[in-house]
Amino acid sequence: MRIRAIAEGDLDELQALARETGVGFTSLPDNREFLAARIAATVAAFEERTPVDQRLYFFVLEDEESGRLAGCCAIEGQVGREIPFYHYRLGTLAHSSVQLDLHRTIDTLFLSSDHTGDAEVASLFLRPEYRGADRRHQRNGALLSMMRWLFMAEFRDRFPDKVLAEMRGVFDERGRSPFWECLGSHFFPLDFDQADRLTGLGQKSFIGELMPKFPIYTPFLSEAARACIGQVHADTRPALAMLKKEGLRWEGFIDIFDGGPTVEAYIDDVRGVRLSQRCRVEVSAGESAPVPRPRWLAATTGMAGFRAAWVSHGPDTQGVVTLDEVEAQRLGVTSGDTLRLLDTDEEAR
């Protein structure tokens, strides 16, 4: 299994992936034209033909044995540059009066575009057949999630100060978002899916046009809607846990539609960015014994032909990483090349 940038020939497979994602997965709509544009944008970004604030880096996880795409993930260089990027910020207003013996704090949602210009890690999807119990040892989800930190560390100057990730919010057993029902539905003449689809397609101007612009006092929302604020869908909990382990935190920003949390961090503070290091490659003949659970994540250091994959060993004290021939071939490196390595088990210092 290896990560590479998406390429022109991946369109059919990408569309098949998009079909498998469900509601609430806004960034991968089943729309061929849109997906083709995502691929074209990625190709241009990796060739460094587009300005850094307009880049999309879209990666796929490739099953070398079958040639199939097992999953995907992406990094947006800077969000909100071409189309507005909205959140609600959950803030606190004090309502206080000494004479009335009153002191209350009111949770309030403020419409915000504070994240304009931040990088975003997004669009992570792993096909079900690659994430079952029999696949757990491959750590495919962790590979997709964490390779992005290596990429950002390697190409640090292409990214801004902060990075964020939007997490899918809470839906009830009928697939409805209580947060949307209580708030968004009053302002948008669409159902959640339609609104979500348009957002995924990047057609977001309607949000700015129809959104309530004044702050929303949360006591006016239903209990069910309030309970969604900053909460993730059960399926999203592992992904959130992984991001939290990297140091991303919820700072009170939520999705305007489903109330799901947006987690964020300064890129330089992200564990994977801080702890990854460059190593020199030494290729040894033969194939090393398979490890029960991979620990070392490796990524190449060039935009062109970028690859990432698990490797069996970490660097020695000289900063040399020894790969077997299969690993070297998988990453497209030979002895003397440079790799960026991350010990995914290392605790953040």
Added chain:
Amino acid sequence: MLVIRPVRQADLPALERLAGCATPRLTNLPAHRDRLEERIARSQRAFAAEVEMPGDEHYTFVLEDLERGEVVGTATIRAQAGAREAYYTYRQETLIHASQQLDVRREVPTLSLSHEVSEATLLCALSIDARYKGTSAESLLRRARLMFIAQYPERFAAILAMAFPGYLDGQGESPFWNSVGRHFFVRDYQEINYLAGVRSKSFIAEVMPQFPLYLALLTPQARAAIGREHPDHEPALNEMLAEGFLRSRHVDIFDAGPVIKAERERLASFRRAAWHPVRIRPAHTLPDAEPAMVANQRLGDFRCVVARYALSPTGQLMLSPAHAERLGVEEGRAVLAAPLSLPGGIDEHDPGYDEGEL
């Protein structure tokens, strides 16, 4: 005979009784002895002051039944609704959210805190003994204030405003308060209303949510209460609409009761009020005529009664000796008179919203 006159210190027990029996309880007239005592003193200062433009004066009047020797009603004019503090209202506004992308246009109603009514002269704090409700005495009490304002225009603003108690449900609960204010104050409506009366309403308003409220997020009961008067006050509201007041976009911040406004020059009583020299004639010789409010022109000794609008061929107003005595006028003095009945049927009067500067 019933007469309107300025309040005196001796009226304190009567005021206390009237404050206690107002339904619903009036923010402006709390049943609180110290406050009522202050109210009287304040009114006496206002009547005694030389005033060139409206300010912090409160003029409080009482309705006295001379046969009973009893004060049976009270009403106040605040020269400026928000003279020392702001007068807070919620203003009903409509925002248009339109999307070219979706080809939709939505009207989004909101309530925004407003100080716009602060400049207006406020007619407020009216309470009348239940036995006089629905009689001409009530009209006299309510509208004698207009007769006073007509005589001393420099003391008042060109715009007059009145706030009517808002809708309460069968349990005396305000659905609007329960959906809005309660979140912020954790107190029930009656309690906050009393506090507002004893302290001040604007000082509570300072703690109200400052951002506009989206109506869509209020309960249906609260939305239905916006601009809806308390059922007991419907006839009074209709009378003032017939007088020429218009419903405004403003509502009370606690119970969403309607605030009505008028340019005073457009009110029926202003337009129809006329000065007449007095001619005193024995009561039994007076011709039959429509009832009118008749006021003297003595600031501190203001009096206003309901008498027959009986004019002599030369335009003199013929008053009985008793009325003349009550008004403190001698033969030949001028009095201000305006018909008590209002033009047009109340039913055909559809004021709608005033879209102008009001």
